[in-house]
Amino acid sequence: MRLFRLPATNNRETSPSFPCHLKLQNDLVGMDLRLEELNSCISIGSEDVRIVGIYGMGGIGKTTIAKTYYNLMSCQFEGRAFLADVREVCSKGGLLSLQEQLLRDILMEKHVKIWNAYRGMVMIKNRLRFRRVLIVIDDVDQLYQLQNLAGMKDWFGLGSRIIITTRDEHLLMSHGVDAIYKAKELNNTEALQLFILKAFKDCRPPKDYVPLSTNFVNYANGLPLALEVLGSFLFGKTLNEWRTSLNRLKENPENEILDTLQISFDGLEETERQIFLDIACFFKGKNKDHVTKILDSCGFYPDIGIRVLIDKSLITIVGERLWMHDLLQEMGWKLVRQESPKEPGKRSRLWHYKDIFHVMSKNTGTEDIEGMVLELPKPKETQLSAKAFLKMKNLRLLIFHNVHFSQSLEYLSTELRFLEWHGYPNKTFPSNFQSKELVELNLCFSQVEQLWNGIKQFNNLKVMELSHSKNLIKTPDFRGIPNLEKLILEGCIQLYEIDQSIGVLEMLIQLNLKDCERLVSLPEGIYGLKALKIVNISGCSKLEYMLEELGHLECLEELDISGTAIKQTSNSSFRFNNLKILSLNGCKGQPGPLLSILPEKSSNSSGFCSLMALDLSNCNLQEETIPKDLSCLSSLREFCLSGNNFISLPASISCLSNLQSLFLDNCRKLESLHAFPSNGLSNPKPGFDIVVPGSSVPKWFSHQSSGDSLTRIELPPICSDSKWMGFALCTIFIIEDRIDPDLLDLDLGCSIKIKGHTWRHQLEVGFLNSMEQFGSDQLWLFYLSRHEFLDIDWHETTKISCHVEVMFTVHGTGFYVKKFGVRLVYEEDVFEFNQTTDQLRFSNYENFDVVHQVLDESEMDGALVKRSYNDYIKRDGAESSGRSNFDIEPHTKRLKDSD
Incomplete structure (x- = not known):
């Protein structure tokens, strides 16, 4: 049995077995293409037993597709049964009645009585195993329902087809279906056609209604249920009533639509509900990995929860970003607003500027508020009162961008797990703020000069980012944050001192000091950090003497010293045995001494044996300044020599047997390319x-x-x-x-x-x-x-x-x-x-x-x-993460999507 997904396609070629001569009803818009796609999954001509699942969000048309296919194709089978509303029937204890209906409909017997579910399974298998049947099991939400109604293929005769509709893709996979078909939204043309049919009972709406019709169609966003409900509601109403209805929808979405969508939400566990509401209110369209990190800091186990939401058709991932249908988001908003219809300060989540302004200006915050997100495109002076935070005792998530207050901030909740405040307006943190719960602190582009004086206890803090805080002059005392894993201070151009206590950060993995122009030295404690894997000091133009010390960071995997004045002053042996990425792009120091760090002969004990990417671009290299023996770089896969002055490719490159990518952009004196490795450049993706x-x-x-x-x-x-x-x-x-x-x-x-x-x-x-x-x-x-x-x-x-x-x-x-x-x-x-x-x-x-x-x-x-070397630069997120510009995995620059 091979599980596969039906690929998205616009191919209108019909399978030879599909009965195109049968006409569809006029109001089944877009159904012909969907039936063709479903039919290719069902493979009606094959003699094996096939179980096919149709899944998608509520109101997407799963049942309509299955019912239409059933009506068209059931005549080709010896028996047929359509079991509707399985979820609702089973919730009322009706599993036995479904087993009875299945047998009655197929055997054409009026009196079938089943006393228990096991007996029902035995009867289904014994009575149907030699019959070629078509069965639709509609709106399934629990695996036991399938196990009792169509548990095994051998319950049915050869050529039988079982179609299951559900909102839960994982349920289909757990049951071992042969194929899965995802029901898709209507496209714009189909959506407008369906809406017009319901709103006017005609294909020609009056001219004055066309713009409003488009607005309603945009609101429904391709969801057939919404189009039918809205179109039917507007039938026969005046133009003014249409305008009023559209305005009302923006404030109060149609309950019939949202109630249908809420069925999926009601079936979630509590943690999954919290994740859904956070995504609906805060994170729709955000990067999945970033959101996962935030949700994980809140203790929500997002890797599992996000997977569940995807399986239940509540969210999708498109281009590494989290998305959901607009109406599902509206449903999430509605649930939060219902917590306190009139007072935003009593809701669990605040995301709308109007609501946040109300709470922060009128000081109506309460312990109910768990999260607030307000991202303004540019700084805005408002009459917001920082005192409103005093009542938010359970605030766990705070994301502010360019939000300023009329007063200094004196209090933050000790329950905060994630704090991101771009453009934080104060010079210091609240003096009394300490939190054992805080996992990430992000104050990029802040006005902070010094975060705090003395020792503050943040035992769970793992990430501290103060990038582009141009007034920051020194780091805080690190002795109260022993579990810090990432310290990102990129672009802090006034920073001149790293606190000596950095040596206590035994868990520190990543240190990013890029473009900290005033730094002239690093504390000795840095060189004893055993867990440190990533160091970026590129652009620290005053740093000169430290290369030898960095060589003693035995766990170091990525080192970027581009644009520094670092010099190598001794012939000491380095222990870069785990270093995978090294960039010296545009170093001010002389390239010859810098390259003396490479051992003269290949040896696993001499360092650099793990180096996979080396950037020596714009280093004024000539033939004589590149070592004659590069055999120590036995693992090198990417080598960047762009912007240098050699006339021919250095002969020593020929010994790099694992080299995959060689960058020679703007080597304007280059005349000869004869020094390729003897076995060529190998690439798994030619x-x-x-x-x-x-x-x-x-x-x-x-x-x-x-x-x-x-x-x-x-x-x-x-x-x-x-x-x-x-x-x-x-x-x-x-x-x-x-x-x-x-x-x-x-x-x-x-x-x-x-x-x-x-x-x-x-x-x-x-x-x-x-x-x-x-x-x-x-x-x-x-x-x-x-x-x-x-x-x-x-x-x-x-x-x-x-x-x-x-x-x-x-x-x-x-x-x-x-x-x-x-x-x-x-x-x-x-x-x-x-x-x-x-x-x-x-x-x-x-x-x-x-x-x-x-x-x-x-x-x-x-x-x-x-x-070009730039193809291998991680532009998205590289600035904040502090990772080197090299990407170990070579790739062609492609933007791939599914139409």
């Missing part, structure tokens, strides 16, 4: 880019198009072990010479759409900004391995073909695509492909912006290109 001057797409590209228009390619039937390797693409683009290169804000990308999934391959902006030949045509050629398209199940294309859509897009004035070409690459094409790339490489060598190794017929996995 692919590369080339940018050279050129005005024509090579004839080898079989599909060519002018401009940046869409090209549609028929992808023939293939399978996972076929000789098809991937896509080769080429485009001609131009940047007009009248543009100031320093003002360039350019983007060139290629979108590839296959089976409903879209990938975007983007040319690094750094290449475009560094180009010298503005006003002339440039050729960009790249290869994408089939392994890049991990979301495609290529087994599904063994019998049918599919289409590939390719389109190039540009962003920037005076920047456009003139033509492009595409070709499917098979193993037999490799020789021609190598010839094509070699011609480009050698004919344009002086302007060869991207170094690559072409495919080799004997080593298909040996294809790699050098992409």
